[in-house]
Amino acid sequence: MPSATVRFVDGMQFVATSGSGHAIVMDTTEDVGGHDTGPRPTELVLIALGGCTGMDVVSILRKMQVHFTRFEMEIQGERASEYPKYFTKIKVIYRVWGDVPEEKLKRAIDLSLEKYCSVSNSLKPRAEVSYEYQINAPSPPSPT
Amino acid sequence: MPSATVRFVDGMQFVATSGSGHAIVMDTTEDVGGHDTGPRPTELVLIALGGCTGMDVVSILRKMQVHFTRFEMEIQGERASEYPKYFTKIKVIYRVWGDVPEEKLKRAIDLSLEKYCSVSNSLKPRAEVSYEYQINAPSPPSPT
Numbered sequence: 001m002p003s004a005t006v007r008f009v010d011g012m013q014f015v016a017t018s019g020s021g022h023a024i025v026m027d028t029t030e031d032v033g034g035h036d037t038g039p040r041p042t043e044l045v046l047i048a049l050g051g052c053t054g055m056d057v058v059s060i061l062r063k064m065q066v067h068f069t070r071f072e073m074e075i076q077g078e079r080a081s082e083y084p085k086y087f088t089k090i091k092v093i094y095r096v097w098g099d100v101p102e103e104k105l106k107r108a109i110d111l112s113l114e115k116y117c118s119v120s121n122s123l124k125p126r127a128e129v130s131y132e133y134q135i136n137a138p139s140p141p142s143p144t
Numbered sequence: 145m146p147s148a149t150v151r152f153v154d155g156m157q158f159v160a161t162s163g164s165g166h167a168i169v170m171d172t173t174e175d176v177g178g179h180d181t182g183p184r185p186t187e188l189v190l191i192a193l194g195g196c197t198g199m200d201v202v203s204i205l206r207k208m209q210v211h212f213t214r215f216e217m218e219i220q221g222e223r224a225s226e227y228p229k230y231f232t233k234i235k236v237i238y239r240v241w242g243d244v245p246e247e248k249l250k251r252a253i254d255l256s257l258e259k260y261c262s263v264s265n266s267l268k269p270r271a272e273v274s275y276e277y278q279i280n281a282p283s284p285p286s287p288t
Contacts, residue, residue: 002221002223003187003219005218005219006191012202028199040164041192042263048189050148051158051160051170051185055158055172072150075148077145077147084260086262121229122230122270126265
């Protein structure tokens with residue numbers, strides 16, 4: 001059963017410890033009392049979604065014996081304009097490099113987002129989760 | 145607009161960079177190909193929920209001029225037993241120490257979970273989000 005503890009530190013800084021024993025700092029912007037020492041909670045939701053579907057897709061591609069050399073995702077969220085500002089739309093852009101057949105990649109993504117990924121399926125149906133993919137894009141985006 | 149990039153590293157390790165520029169490592173257990181170098185994505189969802197409602201409650205208590213000396217949360221999630229294993233129940237236990245009137249704490253929590261917290265409202269209605277609170281519990285739980 002997933003679990004976590006989250007402790008207030010100072011300002012708007014919180015430190016979480018996951019049930020598996022890993023610590024994460026969260027914080028927010030100066031204008032609402034934070035000091036930007038860690039990601040915003042809403043960003044963490046998108047990160048969790050990326051990790052969840054990423055693990056699924058990597059696992060499924062391996063089972064399909066598809067060999068990739070690089071794999072990354074960009075996740076963009078839109079929230080309602082009025083409170084409660086829940087996520088209304090989330091788009092995942094998958095970028096994969098290597099000898100990757102399009103049909104197999106698409107199948108792996110669909111299996112993840114529809115069936116295996118706990119995070120995407122926890123955010124639906126409130127959020128519409130959509131995706132795009134790029135195979136061997138000409139130049140990998142530079143690290144941010 | 146919240147965003148993130150998530151890159152595959154090795155095994156089942158992914159490194160995310162939030163739109164605000166903070167990095168997070170995610171990983172999973174050895175039995176599914178991971179090396180436990182970071183939290184699971186499902187744990188991150190609970191951590192995000194704790195950070196989100198924690199920031200709201202701290203902010204509201206400050207506006208109410210309620211003084212607390214310590215504030216922490218425990219978040220427990222239950223997921224569906226079959227795929228897709230979305231969160232079905234999430235319980236947040238708020239523990240606060242200080243001169244904290246119960247009615248004000250309860251009001252702050254309700255405002256957060258029902259109105260202000262993007263994360264709890266993104267997980268509802270699939271997940272039933274419930275809470276408990278303890279004010280000045282006899283002995284603070286020891287750090288885990």
